[in-house]
Amino acid sequence: MDVVPTLLAGWGLPLPTGLSGNVLQAAFLEPPAVEYAEAESSSSGAQAIAVEADEAILERLRNLGYLE
Incomplete structure (x- = not known):
């Protein structure tokens, strides 16, 4: 496409x-x-970014009172 x-x-x-x-x-x-x-292999880099993003999302939810 x-x-x-x-x-x-x-x-x-x-x-x-x-x-x-x-x-x-x-x-x-x-x-x-x-x-x-050239396309870069980013499997480990993407995983690290995903973990950081997940932590940031969880922190935001805690700050909003949705999580303890």
Whole structure:
């Protein structure tokens, strides 16, 4: 599909190499510059971020009185 590459390019983000689809240039008044970058393996990094996000959510719920 062309949706993901088009959105990434519109946001000014690089497209991962190997991503299927193309940037729909006609969707833009000024076609964006398309850059490519190697996809990073982020399984451990994503896990660490998820744990931090979970802790932040739990803290917010505690502050709001939903959790003890």
